[in-house]
Amino acid sequence: MMPKEPEMNTQNPETANVILGQFERAAPSKQEINLAFERHYNTTTADLWNAVTDPDRLARWFASVSGDLREGGNFVVDFEEGDASQIARGKVTKCRAPEEFRASWNFPGEAESRISVSIHKDNGGALLKLEHFGLSETAAAEYGAGWQAYIEALSADFKGDQARGPAWDDRWSALLPDYQHLLENAR
Secondary structure, eight states, X not given: OOOSSXXXXXXXXXXXXXXXXXXXEOTXXXXXXXXXXXXXXXXXXXXXXXXXXXXXXXXXXXXXXXXXXXXXXXXXXXXXXXXXXXXXXXXXXXXXXXXXXXXXXXXXTSOOEEEEEEEEEETTEEEEEEEEEEEOHHHHHHHHHHHHHHHHHHHHHHTXXXXXXXXXXHHHXXXXXXXXXXXXXXX
């Protein structure tokens, strides 16, 4: 499902972005967009699982997450403390540690969508597969840029570097035009 060769920003080769995500239009209407990422990390599957399901670890590279991340549980993702327009909510539909996590995703002003995270052993490390299903045409490119910025922040966190903060906004802004272009060409 991932592109064989990364899409590149050709507008300015000196600041080219390697695009990690891929869009697919959902059949039959092709009105909904699915987004997929794969990323290898030099860690164990158990450590990667912990990084994507433990609220303390999530806060370091993603956002403040509270609630019950077990199957059937409800959770809240607070991207910007004090701003209700930046709070996503969801319900865990599947949780099989340390391999698979699926949930509904409800963000203000958007139709419900779904997220899926799976983790696999990969060449002495761990492979993260993150998918976001049922996105609107309007939101898809923004989610593409956002998820990639978070996936990169997770890489920084594994290296012990600062993962969140103002640099995330800059990275999202740099990636957005490439994801908009990629979306225009999605089948």
